[in-house]
Each structure stands twice: as C-alpha cells, then as structure tokens.
Amino acid sequence: MSYFRIFLAFLRVNIYGETAYRINFIIQLFQSLLNLGMTLGGLAIIFTYTNLLGGWQPNEVLALVGVYFLIGGIIRLIIQPGMEQLIESVRDGTLDFRLTKPADAQAIVSLQRVEIWEILEIILGLGVLIYALVKLGEIIGVLQAAEFVLMLTAGGVIIYSFFLILSTLSFWFVRVENILVIFQSVYEAGRWPVSLYPGWLRYGLTFIIPVAFATTIPAEALTSRLNWQTLVGAIALSIVLFIVSRIFWKTGLKRYSGASA
Amino acid sequence: MKHLIQLYVQQFKTTLAMMFQYRASLVIWTIGQVLEPLVYLIVWLVVAKSSGGSVGSYTTTDFAAYFIVLMLVNQVTYTWIMYEFEHRVREGVLSVALLKPVHPIHSDIADNISSKIITLPIMITIAIIFVFAFHASVAPPLWAILVFIPVLLLAFSVRFVLEWTLAQAAFWTTRVGAINQSYFVAFLFLSGQIAPLTLLPHPVQILSLLLPFRWLISFPVELLLGRLTMVETLIGLGAQFGWLIVSIILLRIVWRAGVKVYTAVGA
Structure with missing residues (x-):
C-alpha cells in the first residue's frame, strides 16, 4: 500500500x-x-479489399487497435518516462538522490515520472475497444473479461520488465538513451495480429521484443481465440521476466558509483 | 564554389566519425526504416492471397516489388531535419551556424548525403534479401531505368527543401511535434506508403495529384516498376520541377522571416 502512496505523491507532483x-x-x-x-x-483502405485479415474480422482488428492504443498509452504514461529518467540519472549521477530515499529504489525509479496527458491515449483506446466489442455483438462473459484483464496485466508486467532490463544496461554502457527507441518503432507492428507475420518475425515480436504479449494476446482473450497454453505461458513469462529484471536491477546497482562519490 | 566543396568533404568526415561513434543508433534507425514498409508489405500480401492472388492491378509479386522499391526510395529521400531544428532553435545552437559565412542548409545537405552513403549498402543488402524472400520481380523498360536516376535525385531535392522549410516552424513555436505529425500522416497516405495510390479512394487519389507527396515517393517507385507511360513520366517530371521551384521560393521567404524572429537565449 505504501507504494501506492508513493505513486500518488509522484502523480501529484507531475500534475502540478x-x-x-x-x-x-x-x-x-x-x-x-x-x-x-x-x-x-489504414484499416478502412485494407478492409475495402477483404473482409478477413489473417482470420480476423474488421471489428476484431478494431478491438486489437483499441488494445494497441490502451497499452501504448500505459507505456508512455508511466513505464517509459521513468525509465528514460533512470538512464539519464545514471549518466549524470542524480540517481544518488533516489537511492537515499527510505523506500525500495526500483519502485521509486519506476514511479517517479508520469506523463499525465497520455491518459487521453488510454481513454481513446478504451473507447475504440468498447465500440468494437459492441459492434461485434459478442457477450463478454465474466470468464472472458477476467482473461482479458489477466492478459493485459501480464502484458504490462512483461513490457515493464523488458524496459527495466534495457534501461539497467546504462549501468554498464553509459550511453544507451536511444535503446528505448527500438521499442517505439517495433511497437507499430503490434497494430496488426502477429499471426499475419512470417515465422521469424512472429517469434521476434513475441520473444525478442515482446510486442505480441502486449497487444495480440489480450485482444485474443476478448475475441475467444486464447488457448490455455498461451494463457499459462504469458503468466509464467511475466513472473520470470519480472524476477530477471529485478536481478538486472540489483546487479547493475552494485556497479553504480555515483557522480559525487 | 571551392570552399563549398571543402565544406562538403569536411562534413562528410565529421558525419562518418559520428556514425561510427553511435553505431547503436544506426541499428535502431535501420530497424525503423525497414519495419514499416515490411509490415505494410506483409499485410497487403495477406490481403492479395485471400482474394485470389491480386488486389487491383497488383499481384503478390508486384506488391513485394512495390514495397521493396518504396523502402529504398524512402531511404534515399528521407530527412530528419524537422526533428532536429527545434532543438537548434530552443538551445540556441543555431547561433553558431549563423555566424558562419555559408548558408546553414549546406552542412545539412552534406550531412544527409554522407549518412546516406554509409547506410545505403545496408539497405540494399536488406532489399536483396527481401527480393528473394518475397519473390519480387520488376521488368521496367530501359528508358524507365535511365529516367529513374534523375527522378530520384529530384525527389530527394524537393523533399529536402520542403522539409527544411517546414522545420523553420520552430522559429515561431516550440511545439513543432503536432506540425511534424500532421505532415507525417499526410505524407504516409498521399505518398503511397500505406498502399499503392491506385488502391485508395478516388478523391484521395485526386488530392494526391495536387500535393507534392506522391511525386516524392510513389512516382519514382511506379516508374521503376514499369507502370508508367512516357507521357505520365513527363507529367511527373514536370510536377517535380514545379514543386522544386515552389519549395525553393518558400524556403527563401520563410528563412528570411525566421532569422528575424530568432533570438538566442543568452545572446
């Protein structure tokens, strides 16, 4: 609960x-x-020539677009700003101030910056998602909704851990500010169901840069495509990656010598 | 003229040194340049396959050729000045450039060409791999190949002058992000990067004829694909020349007005 209070405090500062x-x-x-x-x-143009894209109907792709904006908004609202700040503060030594606070430094670093206007992207994404689901006319059962929230959370944790691992590389190689840009350009590919892509690209978007877990898999949960293997796999991966990123953080921090020390 | 050549040679050395210093940025940038056309290529291939092998006049091999050539044309004509100029104005870096006895556009042209020379071999290699992976094929007539070179150079010139002019918006506002993004979206649709323009709705096609974007990307691409008649090619060349003149005039007007409102911090 204290982390939530830290988050609120940072949120307040950022809003001011x-x-x-x-x-x-x-x-x-x-x-x-x-x-x-x-x-x-882009979708409108493509769907004038077909009514099924890689097995997905127009409104199902629309739901995916909603998820794409929703998660993209979350990434730029809270995940990316803190990580950019982390990389910056490792380079100029201001990380010192974060480490001396009487709370877990990883939590502070992760919550320190909130780009509040990105909330618009999240609202827009939710709007598109709800519109698409209404159009689909599918009754979202409790189970499906639970699966969706679960997959969204797992996707969020996977993306967060991925960002943290990349950012902690700054402890070893000081100049890595461009590294987060990789994610931005690759994330664009998440607008489409990953099942469209040829094998090598699909694996790359799933396991090297985990875009699929953030967009396609939560959308699969809503469109009754999710099998239990993927569900269990996503949860397991999110737990493993979270632990690995924690190890990266701890090991990296040991190398940090500060600017003034 | 002689000192201009010296300037270009010197800028080439500087750019080369910087690019080797920031190799990681080069990789990241290449991924972005390749991934976007690749995604649209794959999407259209899926559409073509599901509707019996072709969409409009484009078969799967045509789509492959279209987006691979597009990737290269975009690479040759691409500029990043719109993202950089705001920083120059805001941080006052531009003051240094203004003190020099040559127009600052020269060092930007030299910098752009230098980095293209370095990155082009990488892009061509990727293009060749894609040609085999997606079974692309082009059979343009000889004249089209010959005309392609000046058409590509014109496209580069127009795009450079146009985007350099637009970048001057930073003199009047520090929030160029919204302007850049509007330009980028218009460019994406009207230059043929999302789909070949003949597949777009009719009003959009007419709009694309009136604006510069298609003459910078889809015109060179369609020329090399052998899809244009000689008359269409001449019209395209005319449009390119017209836009080159318009954009150079605009550049001069905007630059003169912009430098007047520029006040460097700390000066």
Whole structure:
C-alpha cells in the first residue's frame, strides 16, 4: 500500500508541473486523434479489399487497435518516462538522490515520472475497444473479461520488465538513451495480429521484443481465440521476466558509483 | 564554389566519425526504416492471397516489388531535419551556424548525403534479401531505368527543401511535434506508403495529384516498376520541377522571416 502512496505523491507532483502547460492537453489530444485517424484510415483502405485479415474480422482488428492504443498509452504514461529518467540519472549521477530515499529504489525509479496527458491515449483506446466489442455483438462473459484483464496485466508486467532490463544496461554502457527507441518503432507492428507475420518475425515480436504479449494476446482473450497454453505461458513469462529484471536491477546497482562519490 | 566543396568533404568526415561513434543508433534507425514498409508489405500480401492472388492491378509479386522499391526510395529521400531544428532553435545552437559565412542548409545537405552513403549498402543488402524472400520481380523498360536516376535525385531535392522549410516552424513555436505529425500522416497516405495510390479512394487519389507527396515517393517507385507511360513520366517530371521551384521560393521567404524572429537565449 505504501507504494501506492508513493505513486500518488509522484502523480501529484507531475500534475502540478503539467498544469503550468495547459496547452499541452490540446496538443496531445490533437496528436492522439491524428494517430487514431491514421490507423483507422489504414484499416478502412485494407478492409475495402477483404473482409478477413489473417482470420480476423474488421471489428476484431478494431478491438486489437483499441488494445494497441490502451497499452501504448500505459507505456508512455508511466513505464517509459521513468525509465528514460533512470538512464539519464545514471549518466549524470542524480540517481544518488533516489537511492537515499527510505523506500525500495526500483519502485521509486519506476514511479517517479508520469506523463499525465497520455491518459487521453488510454481513454481513446478504451473507447475504440468498447465500440468494437459492441459492434461485434459478442457477450463478454465474466470468464472472458477476467482473461482479458489477466492478459493485459501480464502484458504490462512483461513490457515493464523488458524496459527495466534495457534501461539497467546504462549501468554498464553509459550511453544507451536511444535503446528505448527500438521499442517505439517495433511497437507499430503490434497494430496488426502477429499471426499475419512470417515465422521469424512472429517469434521476434513475441520473444525478442515482446510486442505480441502486449497487444495480440489480450485482444485474443476478448475475441475467444486464447488457448490455455498461451494463457499459462504469458503468466509464467511475466513472473520470470519480472524476477530477471529485478536481478538486472540489483546487479547493475552494485556497479553504480555515483557522480559525487 | 571551392570552399563549398571543402565544406562538403569536411562534413562528410565529421558525419562518418559520428556514425561510427553511435553505431547503436544506426541499428535502431535501420530497424525503423525497414519495419514499416515490411509490415505494410506483409499485410497487403495477406490481403492479395485471400482474394485470389491480386488486389487491383497488383499481384503478390508486384506488391513485394512495390514495397521493396518504396523502402529504398524512402531511404534515399528521407530527412530528419524537422526533428532536429527545434532543438537548434530552443538551445540556441543555431547561433553558431549563423555566424558562419555559408548558408546553414549546406552542412545539412552534406550531412544527409554522407549518412546516406554509409547506410545505403545496408539497405540494399536488406532489399536483396527481401527480393528473394518475397519473390519480387520488376521488368521496367530501359528508358524507365535511365529516367529513374534523375527522378530520384529530384525527389530527394524537393523533399529536402520542403522539409527544411517546414522545420523553420520552430522559429515561431516550440511545439513543432503536432506540425511534424500532421505532415507525417499526410505524407504516409498521399505518398503511397500505406498502399499503392491506385488502391485508395478516388478523391484521395485526386488530392494526391495536387500535393507534392506522391511525386516524392510513389512516382519514382511506379516508374521503376514499369507502370508508367512516357507521357505520365513527363507529367511527373514536370510536377517535380514545379514543386522544386515552389519549395525553393518558400524556403527563401520563410528563412528570411525566421532569422528575424530568432533570438538566442543568452545572446
């Protein structure tokens, strides 16, 4: 519970900081809508020539797009900003201030920055998702909803651990600020069901850069495609990766010597 | 003229040294440049296969050829100035460039060409692998291949001048992100990067004829695919020349006005 209080405290600070630049709200809204419009435009063009893309109906792909925006928003709201700050603070030595706080440093580092306007992307994603589900006319049972939330959480944990592992590389190689950009450009591929891609790319998007766990698999849960092997696998992977990222963090921290020390 | 050549040679050395220093960025950047056309290629291949092997006038091998050539044309004409200029204005780095006795666009052109020379072999290798992996085939007439070279150079020039001009928006606002993204979205649809333009709705096709984007990407691509008649090619060349003149005039006007409103922090 104390981590939640830390999060709230950071959230408050970030909101105070951001309210000084209120126009950012309008700009973020404009950019999110533009981004959504682009994605929907692309889908509209493709679905004038087919009504089934790799076995997915238009509204099922739309649900996937909703998940894509939802998770993308979560990543840019809380995961990526903290990790960017971590990389920066390892380089210039300001990580010192985080380490001296009387709470787990990993939690502080992970929660320290919140890009609050990204909440718009999350709302937009949810909106698209709900619209798609209504259009599909499918009754989402309790079990399916639970599976979806479970897969979304597992996907979130996998992405968080992946980001943390990449960011802790800064303890060994100081200049890694570009490394997080890899994820951004690869994440674009998550707009489409990964089953479209040829084997090598599908494995790459599943196990090397885990985009599939963030987008396709939660969407599969909603469109009754998820089998129990994938479900168990995703949960197991999220636990393993979380532990591995913790080990990376601990080992990396031992190498950190600070700027002033 | 002589000192300009020296400038270009010197910029080439600097860029080369920097790119070897930041090898990781090079890999990351290459992934982005390759992945986007690859994703659309795969999506259209899936669509073509599910509708009997072709969509419009494009068969699966045509789609493969289209997106592989597109990847290369995009690589040759690509600029990153719109993302960089804001930093120059905001941090006042531009002041140094303004003190130099040559127009700052020259070092940007030199920098762009230098990094292309270094990255082109990588992109061509990837393109060749894709040609075999996706069974792409092109059979353009000889004249089309010959005209392709000047068409590509014109496309590079227009895109460079246009984006350099647009980057000047940073003189008036520090929030260029929204402008850049609007440009990027228009570019994506109207230059043929999402789909060959003949597959887009009719109004969008007409719009694409009136705007510069298609003449920078899909025109060179379709030319090399042997899909254009000589008359269409001449019209395209005319459009490219027209946009080159328009964009150079715009550049001069905007640059002059922009430098006047520029005030470096600390100066």
